[in-house]
Amino acid sequence: MSFLNILLLGGAAAFLAPLAIHLLNRSRFQAVDWGAMHFLEAALQVNARRPQWESWLLLLLRCLIPILFAMGLARPVLTQLQVSGADGEQSLVVLLDNSVSMGVANGEVTALRSAVEATTGLAQRYRAAEFSVWSTGDQPRDVLNGTTFDPVRIERELAGLEANAGTEAAVAGLLAGIEQLGKMSNPSKQLVFMSDFQASQWSSLGDAQWSGIKQRLSAGPVPIQLSLLRLPLTAAADPTASTQNLAIRILPNDNWPVLPNESYRTEGLVTNYGSIAQDGVRVAFRVAQRDMASRTLSVPAGGTAQVSFACEFSSLGQHRIEMELINNEQLATDRLAADNRYQQVVSVIAPPKILLIDELAEPGSQASSDYLSMALAPFKSSAVGNPFQVEVARSAQLRPDKLQAYAAIVLTDVTRLEDEAVAAVLDFVRSGGGLMIFAGPRLDADWYNAKLHDEHPLLPMQFSSRQMAKPAEPMKLANERIQVPWLTIFHSSAAGDLASLEFSEWYELVAAKPLMRESLASERIASFEQSAAPHAAAEPMAASDELNRLLQFSNGMPWLVASRFGNGRVVQCATSCSEDGSNLPLQPVYLPLMQRLLAQLAVGSGDAIPSVTTSPPAADRPQSDGALTTPIDPRESDLRLISDAELKLLAEQLGATAVDSVDQFVEQEQVRSQGQEVWRWLIAALLAILFGELLLGQKITRGSS
């Protein structure tokens, strides 16, 4: 124990006063000539048997009163509560949550601004501390680009920090902070996490993650003290109003390609995160910042409502579409404005050119590519745009200079290629073009295996033996859940029924080399999906060889496989694209299936921008150059916070302390570094003793009467 005002401790000597009074009283007495001495003697004998502890206790209490009073004034500090090694200069890392939800205003000040003020306040209080500040929105970022001892610099650097950094990355931020503290030199290490602690973000994190962080906190030679500082996000008296929030986002659109002068339909989803149903919610639709239309809809409490708009794009290039909640009375109670507008960039392109290689391509004759050609460009009239521009040629026409204009090449049951053609195809795919190979009865499997698999690893798999099914027992596709995202539309028969496909002849595709861990197409599409709907990313794609198989037969053998070659991609089909050996071209699913396959191949051609981009810029700061940024995570719109009890539990799991303000942090830090001031306890004890002295004095007086 130490004392902050040790000189005042001298006042404890005042305990001598009651002692002196006691002794003085003992030496002073009155004399009485007394007759009834025998009664007195008898009483003395009785009293001698009775303990005199009450008198001594009273004297003790009277001596304690000045001692406690003096100790209270001297402000004692209980150093036993001091954390070992916590004393000395400090290294302090502040993790600032600058996710979108931190833009919620509490009065005039946003939660992020409160966090910034708290950080600068800390810097002012701990002038000797080495500071580092990290923002934890989306990805941890070192705001100061290093450490500093200068509070002015901290204030200056944090002035421009805004709550637009997407989703809070709590775990990554904590790990970054711990790593940063490891690099800092001061012995006392403090990590302060300032956040609003949204339930949607923090409740989803598991015990394993917390225990891992707890281990990291205590792994160093000096344990890191973690403090969780909750910012006053919900100052509203009504908790219902504090979470009231409407959000809108544009749903991903798989209409591809988007062609000029064609109707483009897009849908928005309005979500009500509050507990009060909202009627008359008005949604405006804009294209290139021009108002196109608006709709009014009702959104139930905690529910969603969809709104649909249509438009046309007259020119090629990227077009920004936007949906915004406008002029709503409901917005007066809306706590987060950032998610009231959602933008999407739509790329309008000319139809990609597809080159079909068909050895039998003769005018007026039946060729392997006929069905495919019709599927990719079904309209002869120029009034209606075809999604693809299709050309049919022989393999002899495969020349490098000619292939530059095409997005993808399709080999429709081509027997073999000349060496020059092979070289041209290899260059084409390597440079980012798409290649699709259909295996019909005319295909020379040995040549393909030797030339395009063994010599040049272009084919995903080898062609093995050609299989034939009995007429009564045709081969079908496996009835299983499709893993490839862009093929999932075939789960419903509306887009075409894959189960209707029947095959009588096919090649067995076997893997002679290790399969890719991931299908490139799947990867691209997955990233596509993630960017459009981050919440769906909770189901990551498994790194499995099976994912290389886009679709497979019911016996487990692959029908469609894909792989990457150079910058391009190759899709290999075990059957023909014509009616040779299957009913494929005669089924309704043929057209959408072929269009999707070729679309994916065309997307991967070169470094072309995907035709449909669903990544809007930050909602409140549209990027003029159309740069793709992370959209607002729907979880950020859910303003419910974890409760105080949950925060305490979280702190316990992390071995941290939960604080509500900088003052509380400073107080706790003072306890950790110096010990606990106990003058309040002493004053309380003093009051108790004064009361006890009064009672005991009365008891003794009453007992003597």
Add this chain to the structure above:
Amino acid sequence: MDEKAVSNPPLLTAQDRDALAQLQLLAHGVVEGLTAGRHRSPHKGASVEFKEHRQYVRGDEIRSIDWKLFGKTDRLYIRQYEDETNLRSMILLDQSGSMAYRSAKPAAISKHQFGVRLAACLATLLIAQQDSVGVATLDTDLQAVVPPRSRPNHLQAIYELLVRSTPSNETSLSQALKQATPQLKRRGVLFLISDCFDDVNAILNSLRYFRHTGSEVIVFQVWDRDELEFPFRNRTEFRSLERVSQQRLVDPLSLRKAYLQRVAEFRQSFSQGCAKERIELFECTTDQSYAELLKAYMAHRGGGRRRGAARLAARPLDLVADNKEPR
């Protein structure tokens, strides 16, 4: 026993004479007040009345023979009369050291002074009633005696004895009482004025002897209020009035409860003993009025015999206010 002291009392000093005059004045004043308006019989010996005859036996006084009856019957008969109704009483005043206690209150008197004045009042009252009264002072022994007489000028001897009485020595009341038994051989009334600070059983045993002779015993137990209330607060050294060497320095507050307990036990024990022995007990304090005390006594004399002394003794006396704060 101390006939010498009785027959030749030492000369009174001037101070004693002043005290004597005051005592006389006080005693007469009190008694006049008590007996004013009461009828006093002008006939002396009127109480000698014939009761019965009995046959003469050898040894009877010749003068008591009824000669008229002898003339008629030729037999010797003795005339017997009612006994004398004059009361023969003895006042015993305790002058032990403990009786010297006097409260520090202004105008307070000691227990001994109270006893002296009470004895003077009693003697005056009894002489005024034609009763014989004597006085003796005692502490460890019987110190001085004035035998019972009924002559009015006998009061002077009594007053002088009382004035010369000074408290000293220790208390041995039982022993002194035994020495006083010859002073009241015949049936009479014994007045004991004392604080009775002695062994209860020993006192009662001594008084029982007087009861056996047919005498009535009346005890005026004198207290000082301090002894009943123990009002001391500061540290006090109590010095014994009887033994010079005995002194106690104590904290009165811590002692008060036990002290009062002992006093209460003593009073209860003595009171019950008196009731059992049919001894009339009057507890009094030095701040009480003598007139009130004598009035209580006279009321007792008037009807107390029929009701019994035990009843009187058992009557609680409101002497102590238990809820009084110590001073």
